[in-house]
Amino acid sequence: MSTVQSEPRPGARRKSPADRAAEIAGAAREIALADGLAGITLRGVAARIGVTPALVSHYQPSMDVLVADTFGAIVSAEIGEVAEELAASPSTVAALGTLIDSLLGPERSPVTALWLDAWSLGRRTPALAVEVGVQMDAWQAFVSGHLRSGVAAGEFTAADPDAVAWQLLGIIDGLNAHAIVRYGHAGSLRGLVRTVAEHELGLAAGVLGSTTRTSTNSSLN
């Protein structure tokens, strides 16, 4: 909670605009992951890097765009991480299984919390609303791209990969949101999504999942 500055020097170290901009963006990302998008404040970011609020304001046209940019940066970085993780998959089906495993893991909680913030805040700040749309489209394009690959490779079928991608993402987001608010009801999140995906893609039950299945009737395949 105390200030991070080591010396109370009057004139702070002078940095190149690029470095300073990156420093500000980094501080904003850290604050967002720790305190949510609402925690990204002019004074908060300034204090974190030991600088005057005026300097942050000097580098950013407005806090709204900083919030939107920060959200976009975090989410797109996560897409990149997941993409890298899936690159090693031997088949599209295996990649889908890994994707579901990844997206529903507890390590995703911080980012899911940001999605909740963005959905709520985005209704009042246009810049964030645009960014939310962009990132949702990016995720959808990513998933539907994988689906198309699988269809092209003859691994499964899907008449409308775009629609299936939206559905899968909707389910994943909903279950993740529930898991964040009330952890424990998470239960076998992955199992349900796997079952839905298998069904929508015409795959045999169990193909996507390695661990426990979802509840009830899905086990009597």
Next chain:
Amino acid sequence: MSTVQSEPRPGARRKSPADRAAEIAGAAREIALADGLAGITLRGVAARIGVTPALVSHYQPSMDVLVADTFGAIVSAEIGEVAEELAASPSTVAALGTLIDSLLGPERSPVTALWLDAWSLGRRTPALAVEVGVQMDAWQAFVSGHLRSGVAAGEFTAADPDAVAWQLLGIIDGLNAHAIVRYGHAGSLRGLVRTVAEHELGLAAGVLGSTTRTSTNSSLN
């Protein structure tokens, strides 16, 4: 946008505590549905009913609890409405179909937006967090209750109605959230949920749905 007051009288009409409390609660509900939970402000509520901010503060221990209470009131009222709507259903299966239809309809948007606000704000305000938990439990109890009825009546099977209820609500919330942020991708929301529900409950495909089915492979049942 202009004030609603008709006369600029110095001393406002004096009301009984019960009436005034109800008036404040009602104003808070209207504001929430119009501008979101973040719009429920001391001055905002006061202005809406033509009263001093101090009076609102006098009736409410803190704004946090007013926000939480308002959210709870709106959500529980909706549960009541849906319950009333389902009461006329001839069978549990029919009730489930109606429930899905109801919950995924566009008229639910205002309330879904409040859920998004609550999920986000609830992470910072304890009172709201508690209320979110209560209302989520209420919805889950409502749905799982119906599932148990159906199981008891032999209409379908479900080894763990509680888990199935959570799953259905998770899917519904996720798809609704997506629909709110990006309307149009909604598409055949109902179809997907119906398919999942039928699968989880061991029902024949198409039993729950009267309209169009979901995408791709679900049509070749």
Next chain:
DNA sequence: GGATTAGTTGATCGTGCGATCAACAAGGTA
């Protein structure tokens, strides 16, 4: 080394928020 450029500061403005408290006045009651 002096001049110039540009990163940085300090001070300050205006807004909106929640909350508090003494004082006022409306309405029921004796």
Next chain:
DNA sequence: TACCTTGTTGATCGCACGATCAACTAATCC
């Protein structure tokens, strides 16, 4: 009608926020 309870007000405090601008100074250039 006089009194007294209490709903209501006006004023005000403290806080946090975004934003702006002239002044300062560190780094660079000639």
